[in-house]
Amino acid sequence: MSENNIKIQRNLWENPWGYIESFFIGIGLIITGLFLEVFSTSNNVFTLSYPYNVIFLIGYIVVLFVLYKWFTNSQIIRWLTKVPASISSIVLVTVLVMIMGIIPQIPSENKIINNLGLNHITSNWAFLLILFQFLTCLGLISIKRILQFKWSNFGFVLNHTGLFLALTAGVLGTGDLQRLSINVYEGKPSWVATDQQKKEIELPFAFFLKDFLIDEYNPKLALVDNKTGSIAHNDGKNLYLVEKGETYYFNNFEVKIDNFLSNAIRFGMRYEAVNEIGSPPAAKVTVKNIENDSIKTAWISSGSFRYPYESLKISKEYSVVMTIPEVKKFSSDIDILTKEGERISTVLEVNKPFKYKGWKIYQLSYDDKMGKWSNLSVLELVKDPWLPLIYIGIFMMIAGAIYMFWMGNKITKNQE
Amino acid sequence: MTWIDFPLYSSIIVILWFIGLVFLLISYKKQAVLKIANLLFVSGWAVMILFVVKLWIELDRPPMRTLGETRLWYATFLPLIGFVTFIRWKYKWFLAYSFIMASMFLAINYLNPETYSKTLMPALQSPWFIPHVLVYLFSYAVLAASSIVAIKGWFDSYKGNFNIETLKLADNLVYIGFAFLTLGLLFGALWAKEAWGHYWTWDPKEVWAFLTWMGYLIYIHYRYFHAQKSKQALTILALAFVVLLVCWFGVNYLPVANTSVHTYTQY
Numbered sequence: 261m262s263e264n265n266i267k268i269q270r271n272l273w274e275n276p277w278g279y280i281e282s283f284f285i286g287i288g289l290i291i292t293g294l295f296l297e298v299f300s301t302s303n304n305v306f307t308l309s310y311p312y313n314v315i316f317l318i319g320y321i322v323v324l325f326v327l328y329k330w331f332t333n334s335q336i337i338r339w340l341t342k343v344p345a346s347i348s349s350i351v352l353v354t355v356l357v358m359i360m361g362i363i364p365q366i367p368s369e370n371k372i373i374n375n376l377g378l379n380h381i382t383s384n385w386a387f388l389l390i391l392f393q394f395l396t397c398l399g400l401i402s403i404k405r406i407l408q409f410k411w412s413n414f415g416f417v418l419n420h421t422g423l424f425l426a427l428t429a430g431v432l433g434t435g436d437l438q439r440l441s442i443n444v445y446e447g448k449p450s451w452v453a454t455d456q457q458k459k460e461i462e463l464p465f466a467f468f469l470k471d472f473l474i475d476e477y478n479p480k481l482a483l484v485d486n487k488t489g490s491i492a493h494n495d496g497k498n499l500y501l502v503e504k505g506e507t508y509y510f511n512n513f514e515v516k517i518d519n520f521l522s523n524a525i526r527f528g529m530r531y532e533a534v535n536e537i538g539s540p541p542a543a544k545v546t547v548k549n550i551e552n553d554s555i556k557t558a559w560i561s562s563g564s565f566r567y568p569y570e571s572l573k574i575s576k577e578y579s580v581v582m583t584i585p586e587v588k589k590f591s592s593d594i595d596i597l598t599k600e601g602e603r604i605s606t607v608l609e610v611n612k613p614f615k616y617k618g619w620k621i622y623q624l625s626y627d628d629k630m631g632k633w634s635n636l637s638v639l640e641l642v643k644d645p646w647l648p649l650i651y652i653g654i655f656m657m658i659a660g661a662i663y664m665f666w667m668g669n670k671i672t673k674n675q676e
Numbered sequence: 677m678t679w680i681d682f683p684l685y686s687s688i689i690v691i692l693w694f695i696g697l698v699f700l701l702i703s704y705k706k707q708a709v710l711k712i713a714n715l716l717f718v719s720g721w722a723v724m725i726l727f728v729v730k731l732w733i734e735l736d737r738p739p740m741r742t743l744g745e746t747r748l749w750y751a752t753f754l755p756l757i758g759f760v761t762f763i764r765w766k767y768k769w770f771l772a773y774s775f776i777m778a779s780m781f782l783a784i785n786y787l788n789p790e791t792y793s794k795t796l797m798p799a800l801q802s803p804w805f806i807p808h809v810l811v812y813l814f815s816y817a818v819l820a821a822s823s824i825v826a827i828k829g830w831f832d833s834y835k836g837n838f839n840i841e842t843l844k845l846a847d848n849l850v851y852i853g854f855a856f857l858t859l860g861l862l863f864g865a866l867w868a869k870e871a872w873g874h875y876w877t878w879d880p881k882e883v884w885a886f887l888t889w890m891g892y893l894i895y896i897h898y899r900y901f902h903a904q905k906s907k908q909a910l911t912i913l914a915l916a917f918v919v920l921l922v923c924w925f926g927v928n929y930l931p932v933a934n935t936s937v938h939t940y941t942q943y
Contacts, residue, residue, distance in 0.1 A: 343901045347894065354890040361883040361922075364932045382878055430876065439873060477795045501795075586795045610798035611871050622873050642873040650875065654862050661862075665855035 277339045282348035289393060290352060293386025297377035305383040309435035310645070317432055324399045328407070340393075341400050349394040356387045391431070398424045415667055418660035426653025433646030440642075441624060444469040446635035449597060453641060464599065465617075467639065471593040474632035476585040478502045478520070479541050479562045483510040484571065484579045492578060502543050502582060512550045513574055518557070519544040525567065531559050537633050538566030541585060547574045565629055584631075592623055592637040608639065619643050685727040686782045692720035693775045700772055717775060721755050728752055737796040740809040744785050746924075749810070751781040753817040761821070765845055773824050804867035808860060815856035816924060819892065822849035823917035826910045833907060843906050846913060847899060854892045861885055880932040884923035891916030 273281060308316055331337045339345050360381040368379045377384045402421040405413050440453035444467045451466035480499035483492045491499075492510075500508045504520040524531040524542040531542040542561035548554070556574060562582040563569030571581040591609040596616060598604075606614045608623040615621075620642045627634035696716030703710040728748065731739050739745040758774025761767065825846040832838045864885070865875040876882065895912045902908070927933060 343897065347897055347901075350890060350894055350897065354887060354894070357883060357887055357890070360878065361880060361887060361927075361932065362930060365878065437874075587798060588795070589798055589801070611802040613870060613873070620873065624873075640873050644874075647869075654865060654875075657858060658862050661855040661858040664858075665852055 275335065276342065277335070277344065279344045279348065282339070282344040283352075285345075286348045286352045286390060286393065289389040290356070290386040293384060293389045294376050296385040298375050300385075305380075306385075306388070307383075307435040308432060313432040313435050317428065320428070321399070324396065325403055328400055328403045337400070340397050341404060345393075346397045346401070349390060349397055352390045353387075353394050356381055356384075356390060391427075395424060395428055398427075415660050415663035418656045418663060422653045422656030422660055424653070426650050426657065429646045429649035429653060433644060433650065436643075436645050438643040439640065441638055441640050442467065444592065444594065444637050444639055446470070446472055446637075463641075466597045468595040468597055469592055469635075469637055470595060472626060472634060472637045473589075473591050473593070474587055474626070474634070475589040476522075476632060477588050478522070479543075479585045480583045481508060481515065481517075481543075481545075482581050482583055483513075484581045486573065486577055486579055499583060502541075504543075510578070510580070513578075513580075514548040514550055515580060516546045516548075517543050518546055524561070526559070526561075526570075531561065538564045540564040540567050540569075541582065542570075543582060545572060545580060547572065547580060549574070564631065587631075590623065590626060592639065594637075594639075608637075618645070682727070683786060685723060686786050689720045689723050689727075690779050690782055692716050692723070693779055696720065697772055697775060700768060704768070717755065717759075717771075721752075724752055724755075738806050738809070740805065740813075741796065741800065744788060746809070746813055747781045747785050749813045750817055751778040751785075753814050754778040754781075754821070757818055757821055761845070761849070764848075767845070769828070770821070770825075770845075774821065777820070777824075799871050802867060802871060804863060804870070808863045808867055811856050811863060812860035815853045815860055816920065818849050818853035818856065819917060819920060822846045822853060823914055825849065826913040826917075829906065829910045830914075833910075838906065840906065843899075843909060846910075850892060850895060850899075850913070854889075854896060857889055857892065861889055880927050880930065881923070883932075884919070884927050888916070888920045888923045891919045 327337050328341075332341075359378055363373060363378050365379050365381065368374055373379050377386075381387050398420055402417065402424050405417050405420065409417070438455065440455050440461060440463075442450055442453035442463070444450045446469050449466040449468045451463045453461050453463055455461055478501045481502050482499045484490070485492045500506070502517055502520055504517055507514060507516045509515070520541070520543045521531055521533045522541045523534060523536070523539040525534050525536065525539050526542075531544070540561050540563050542559055544557065544559050546555060546557045556572065558572045559570065560572050560580060560582050561567070561570045562584045569581070571579045573579045589609065591607050593607050594605070596602075596604040596606070604616070608614055608621060610623050613620045613622045622640040622642065624638040624640040626638060627636040630636075693716065696713045699709045699713035699716065703713055728739070731748075739748065754774045754777050758771045758778075761774075762771040825842060829838060829842045829846065832842060864882070868877070869875040891912075895909065895916055898905075898912055899909050922930075
């Protein structure tokens with residue numbers, strides 16, 4: 261390198277810090293974090309819970325404010341409010357999240373993955389440290405733009421502050437997040453739930469399941485390869501819903517559905533509609549081979565946990581089968597019983613949770629072996645006291661996105 | 677009327693658009709025929725809308741569940757974006773691109789016949805379903821358009837006649853696309869809270885959606901502060917689109933796929 265060049269080039273760590281220094285610091289943080297992962301012996305996930313997370317949040321914001329207000333002259337603070345620090349931390353957070361998107365986040369046999377904690381990125385020290393730098397940049401910049409508020413910065417403030425709030429509250433809120441599941445049986449009160457560590461927790465109220473209901477779609481008709489037992493895809497086109505009177509075409513077969521019963525049992529040569537636990541759907545089909553006009557008629561059934569399935573062999577290669585019906589809707593008709601003797605009735609359904617005393621109660625699952633005859637309903641209870649803060653952040657970002665959509669164009673138009 | 681009629685409809689659409697493209701090409705020499713080209717494009721698009729509407733009614737559920745159905749929406753949105761961009765920026769090549777891409781998606785759907793499945797699992801039965809998916813697909817279509825602009829930019833600067841206007845077009849598309857990407861992501865979070873009890877669970881699809889968002893975030897910040905470094909910006913834009921493609925198609929093939937709740941397409 262010539263003398264001239266050195267004079268023009270800025271030295272490393274000379275003011276102001278640029279991209280090289282920023283990535284140097286960021287990667288340094290990541291390496292520090294990975295060292296912590298390798299050498300820390302405790303398997304406990306680092307989380308803060310109430311009241312420490314609230315104290316931390318308030319302290320963090322106060323510190324950021326003080327730093328911005330009185331320490332802007334210091335090298336580090338000036339660096340943190342500049343672009344290279346932001347972009348480098350966005351890039352490095354992206355890199356770590358990408359690892360999470362490639363390596364399954366489940367217990368692993370691989371030594372490297374295990375030691376570096378690459379299968380639990382969200383609680384990995386490397387991730388927490390770089391996220392901390394990212395949030396610090398974001399926080400300082402938000403404070404800066406709020407204090408120097410101009411209407412033209414409105415979208416900027418919404419987007420940056422919203423993201424800061426949502427992310428910080430999300431990270432700090434994990435310590436207070438409670439997710440419990442509870443098995444509720446028809447005709448019996450239940451009040452003992454289990455948390456994610458399989459620990460039993462007694463609830464201050466009980467659930468009484470009056471009725472568990474499943475709505476099903478009709479079963480589907482499929483062509484199955486007799487040799488492999490797998491579904492032959494009829495030119496890649498898929499399965500048909502069984503409906504009385506419909507005619508479908510599979511390869512050179514014309515399949516007509518003469519009759520369909522959603523709950524039926526075989527009586528001799530035929531199926532009859534019944535109302536009995538475990539009675540499967542059944543259909544009478546007429547299959548015509550278009551090539552040689554031969555006709556076959558038979559009853560087929562998808563079977564259930566109590567009764568076997570029945571298919572119809574239509575040629576050497578293929579059989580017609582009925583698939584097990586898919587679930588359309590499942591819901592629990594429950595009463596919530598309090599110690600004070602109150603009784604609150606509600607119906608829980610997927611996508612329709614019920615709010616009660618700070619809990620959100622969800623329909624989670626049921627005994628899928630029993631299907632629509634299940635008398636077990638699994639409910640989930642979630643309590644997330646940080647949710648309002650996260651929602652404020654999310655709605656600020658939604659407003660910011662709409663602003664961006666609207667103004668993004670105008671700004672460029674004005675520049676023309 | 678379901679996907680059975682798709683070959684018929686898609687051929688009508690593609691033929692109309694193809695003739696339109698020929699007229700568009702002629703219009704470089706003879707400006708007057710541009711109107712004929714536009715007429716053909718619009719009538720093809722009208723047929724497209726007719727098909728989507730009929731399919732929706734027939735399926736009795738929003739046709740947004742499978743990859744094939746999302747490709748159909750993509751083919752619907754691209755021409756719209758092409759037109760709006762054309763009206764605003766007068767780029768004929770961009771109009772041509774959007775119709776060629778839309779035709780390509782129709783061709784892919786023609787070669788991979790779709791499921792006739794009418795069923796929709798309980799988790800997807802929500803008022804959030806339609807806004808979440810539509811906003812996302814619109815955003816993907818706009819961002820795909822921006823990456824084509826990036827390729828054109830690369831090509832131009834390789835030939836030495838790069839125009840900063842090209843990058844401004846890319847910026848506009850990214851801003852619109854990113855705004856919708858943000859909305860899609862946040863609608864997804866709000867929906868997840870209603871359906872699964874938590875707004876963010878780092879499900880593989882969520883991870884890659886977040887990465888896509890971060891990719892375009894990098895582009896926007898880079899462009900904002902380094903307005904003159906066009907080549908680096910174009911590279912970032914192209915890379916961000918690769919991440920988007922992984923999110924859209926690729927997640928199913930990654931080792932993380934079987935831990936995802938977003939794989940609705942096995943049947």
